[in-house]
Amino acid sequence: MTVPGTALPISPRFAASILTAGLMLIGTAHAQFLRSHPGATSTVAILNDTWNFENNEMRRSIAFAQKADEEGYSPGGQPFSRFRSG
Amino acid sequence: MASLFRASAAAERVHLRNLALAMKKLGYEPEAVPELVAVNSTAENLRLELSSHSIYRENVLPALLAQARQEGFRGAIQGLTDAGRTEESLVKYYAGALAHLDSAKGKLSETYYVCSTCGYITTNPDFHICKVCYHTREKHEAVS
Numbered sequence: 001m002t003v004p005g006t007a008l009p010i011s012p013r014f015a016a017s018i019l020t021a022g023l024m025l026i027g028t029a030h031a032q033f034l035r036s037h038p039g040a041t042s043t044v045a046i047l048n049d050t051w052n053f054e055n056n057e058m059r060r061s062i063a064f065a066q067k068a069d070e071e072g073y074s075p076g077g078q079p080f081s082r083f084r085s086g
Numbered sequence: 087m088a089s090l091f092r093a094s095a096a097a098e099r100v101h102l103r104n105l106a107l108a109m110k111k112l113g114y115e116p117e118a119v120p121e122l123v124a125v126n127s128t129a130e131n132l133r134l135e136l137s138s139h140s141i142y143r144e145n146v147l148p149a150l151l152a153q154a155r156q157e158g159f160r161g162a163i164q165g166l167t168d169a170g171r172t173e174e175s176l177v178k179y180y181a182g183a184l185a186h187l188d189s190a191k192g193k194l195s196e197t198y199y200v201c202s203t204c205g206y207i208t209t210n211p212d213f214h215i216c217k218v219c220y221h222t223r224e225k226h227e228a229v230s
Contacts, residue, residue, distance in 0.1 A: 029119040037114065043157045044114050046150045050166060051105040051116040053142065056123075058098035063123045064131040065091035071128050072191050073087030 087128055087190050090183050093198030093207050093229040094135070094176055100205035101169050108161040129187055136180040143173035168204040171218045175207045199226040 029052045033045045106116050125131065147170050154162040179198075183190070199208050204219040215222055 029117075032119060033117055036117070040114060041112075041157055041159075043154045043159045043162050044109060044112050046153055047105050047109045047112075047162050047165070048114070048116055050147075050150060050169060051102060051109070052119050053146075054098045054101045054105065054169070055116075055118055056121045057138070058095050058102065059120070060123050060135070061091045061095035061098060063125050064128070064135065065088045065095065067125050067131060068088035068091055068128045073128055 087132070087183055087187070089195040089198060089230045090179055091131075091135075093179075093200055096198075096200040096227055096229050097172050097176065097205035097207055100200065100202060101165070101172065104165045104168065104204070108159075108165045111161050112159070129184075132180060132184045132187065136177065136184055139173050139177050139180060143170060143177060147173065168206075168218060172205040172207065179207065179209070195230045197228050197230040199223075199228055201225060202227050 029049050030045050033048045034040060037044070102116075109116055126134075147166060151163065151166045151170070154166055196209060197211070199210075199213065200206075201216040201219060201221060202225050203221045204216060206216050206218040208217065213223065216225070
């Protein structure tokens, strides 16, 4: 089994655990949002689900960047400098 | 490698803003359901990100988009479509990073240009406009 869209190998168990964790999180956020907002449409709950996925991804990316810095990847990086030229 | 994670965070920040705006237009605010962040080695972290973004792009986003289309909310459709296009670029960069992980240690960081309007990421230093939303170079954030 490979990562979708790539030739990189991945174990079915690992893929299943990721998918399950993602769907569980989305399911939890979805149900919680609809419970606290009875008048909300599915689209609003979907936007909230996607917002939660992106929010957790962002927190993870920041933590992983810090770890990569510690392990000596990308030395001299300057986070979030605004591009001004051209 | 660290710069790729930082670029990813920058793109996700743009998506968060756009999704929150789309929700606000419908009269709602996002409600956070934070999950625990487990940090492993960079190789494992890359593998996790690649799998997570690939599965999200291929399996989860299309289902969310179909539901939004069914209900006809234009802002939501746009936000989810932009997220899908950015996921596509992220998957490509994560796959490349994982393939060249062994030779990346100690090398100078690569610069990623993140569109501050839609979150699309490019490493092409000669780009003029965003491939997804066509905003100009000045609207991009350089992350290294």
